[in-house]
Amino acid sequence: MTRTSRLTAFALFVAALVTVSSASAQMQRTRSAQQPVDELFWSHAIIVLPSTTQLGKGDLDFTIHHTFGPVSSGLNDLFGLDLAANIRFGLDYGVTDQVMVGVGRSRFDKILDFRAKANLLQRDGWQVAGYYNAAAETTEDGRDLADRMSYHGSVLIGKRVTDQLTIQLAPGFSRFVYAPDQDVFGQGIQTSLNNHYSLGTAVRYEARENVSFIAEMITRVGDVSGGTYNVGSFGVDLETGGHVFQMFFTSSQWITPQHAVAWSRTPMADGDFGWGFNVHRVFGTGR
Amino acid sequence: MTELPTTDGLRVRWYLALLVAAWVWIILIPPQAEAQAWYAETGHVEFLSNVPLHDFIGTSDVLTGRIDLAENTVDFFVDLNTLDTGIGKRDKDMRKTLETDDYPFAEFFGTLLTAVDPAAEGPQPVEVEGDFTIHGITRTIQVPGQLTFSEEGLRIEASWTLLLEDYEIQPPRLLFLKVDEEQAITIDILLTPES
Numbered sequence: 307m308t309r310t311s312r313l314t315a316f317a318l319f320v321a322a323l324v325t326v327s328s329a330s331a332q333m334q335r336t337r338s339a340q341q342p343v344d345e346l347f348w349s350h351a352i353i354v355l356p357s358t359t360q361l362g363k364g365d366l367d368f369t370i371h372h373t374f375g376p377v378s379s380g381l382n383d384l385f386g387l388d389l390a391a392n393i394r395f396g397l398d399y400g401v402t403d404q405v406m407v408g409v410g411r412s413r414f415d416k417i418l419d420f421r422a423k424a425n426l427l428q429r430d431g432w433q434v435a436g437y438y439n440a441a442a443e444t445t446e447d448g449r450d451l452a453d454r455m456s457y458h459g460s461v462l463i464g465k466r467v468t469d470q471l472t473i474q475l476a477p478g479f480s481r482f483v484y485a486p487d488q489d490v491f492g493q494g495i496q497t498s499l500n501n502h503y504s505l506g507t508a509v510r511y512e513a514r515e516n517v518s519f520i521a522e523m524i525t526r527v528g529d530v531s532g533g534t535y536n537v538g539s540f541g542v543d544l545e546t547g548g549h550v551f552q553m554f555f556t557s558s559q560w561i562t563p564q565h566a567v568a569w570s571r572t573p574m575a576d577g578d579f580g581w582g583f584n585v586h587r588v589f590g591t592g593r
Numbered sequence: 594m595t596e597l598p599t600t601d602g603l604r605v606r607w608y609l610a611l612l613v614a615a616w617v618w619i620i621l622i623p624p625q626a627e628a629q630a631w632y633a634e635t636g637h638v639e640f641l642s643n644v645p646l647h648d649f650i651g652t653s654d655v656l657t658g659r660i661d662l663a664e665n666t667v668d669f670f671v672d673l674n675t676l677d678t679g680i681g682k683r684d685k686d687m688r689k690t691l692e693t694d695d696y697p698f699a700e701f702f703g704t705l706l707t708a709v710d711p712a713a714e715g716p717q718p719v720e721v722e723g724d725f726t727i728h729g730i731t732r733t734i735q736v737p738g739q740l741t742f743s744e745e746g747l748r749i750e751a752s753w754t755l756l757l758e759d760y761e762i763q764p765p766r767l768l769f770l771k772v773d774e775e776q777a778i779t780i781d782i783l784l785t786p787e788s
Contacts, residue, residue: 332666332668332702333657333659333668333670335670335697335698335700337672337674337697338655338672338674338675340655340672340674340675341674342674342684342685342688345685361681362680362681362682362684363681364679365680365681365682400681403681515689545686550682588680588681588682588683589680590678590679590680590683
């Protein structure tokens with residue numbers, strides 16, 4: 307016992323001296339509390355679905371989204387490239403690191419849409435965001451503005467599974483104020499619904515530092531409009547400094563989520579996909 | 594009835610007294626070395642990247658630094674994840690380039706080559722030499738700068754040029770334009786006496 311006490315006291319005395327001498331040694335390297343957010347996707351959009359990724363505060367993102375006709379149109383239409391393409395030009399802005407807003411205009415039905423996204427949760431590889439889109443068809447057909455409106459809201463739930471693999475679920479609700487029955491080519495008059503429920507699922511696999519594979523599925527839940535189908539898309543993300551290029555195949559030419567959910571008339575089960583691409587270019591406005 | 598202490602008991606007490614004296618010395622009587630140590634963790638560091646028609650600056654305001662004049666040591670580090678270039682996506686690209694998950698810090702540990710006078714007024718030119726580490730590569734460098742003692746503390750300003758290839762950093766490309774190999778680094782930090 308006495309020997310133990312003696313050794314303990316001596317060890318503490320040595321520790322005290324070490325404490326003094328270590329004051330002049332190299333400082334302990336500690337990471338800052340200001341750590342960047344782990345981005346689950348390289349862009350704020352997967353293909354049609356929005357992703358949980360946000361723009362940084364003050365970032366301005368110019369987007370070109372382009373979808374061609376179905377590949378099944380054959381060589382005569384150059385596998386869809388000669389057919390009518392839907393194009394959306396968009397601008398999105400990071401109001402804060404947690405909130406972004408955007409506006410865009412699509413060729414089909416001259417749709418003008420406004421959107422916003424806000425982060426709700428970021429923890430332990432999970433990211434949850436709320437997304438909202440309000441769109442107006444601006445074709446001149448005599449309708450009031452209210453009847454031209456459609457809306458989409460969804461909750462985006464993303465999770466990093468591994469360093470390479472991320473997944474996302476996106477339960478959503480879409481509403482069209484005016485939903486007349488449609489005369490669908492080859493199918494006659496089809497019922498259209500005002501309200502649509504959907505579940506988006508997406509996956510991204512980062513194969514290389516600047517190459518990712520992406521796939522997404524929009525599955526309608528409950529009643530659906532006649533002659534419409536679920537939407538599947540898959541493609542590749544290519545990242546270069548300042549740009550993200552997305553090249554993909556999709557079964558829907560609609561670009562805004564509510565129109566993809568409600569109006570896609572290409573049966574994915576037949577393997578009828580069209581080629582498309584997105585280009586994102588980010589500009590900084592903060593400095 | 595009080596029991597007389599044994600010889601072992603006296604030794605234990607002697608060791609305990611020695612221990613208490615050591616702690617009192619540490620706590621109440623600051624050594625000269627501490628009196629001449631200066632510290633801060635809110636320094637500013639920035640780098641200038643040259644890209645044709647597209648120069649940009651990255652900054653961080655959490656540069657941590659410590660100078661001990663008695664021990665003649667100069668110690669700085671910054672968490673590279675805190676560098677901000679003004680565009681979130683470019684920050685992310687930069688973190689990838691620097692592989693900050695594996696090599697989170699840029700750090701310097703060295704000595705002053707120039708004698709400094711804490712009583713002198715105005716900036717004093719100095720030069721330091723030591724090991725600079727980034728991207729897992731360490732090289733010995735000499736950096737010129739200046740120290741200024743004032744009532745606010747000890748201000749240090751320094752700048753030097755970093756060659757990316759020296760640290761096995763592959764210059765990133767902004768589309769088809771390559772970031773220049775040379776990066777101009779500047780630090781500015783106000784150290785206060787270490788308590």
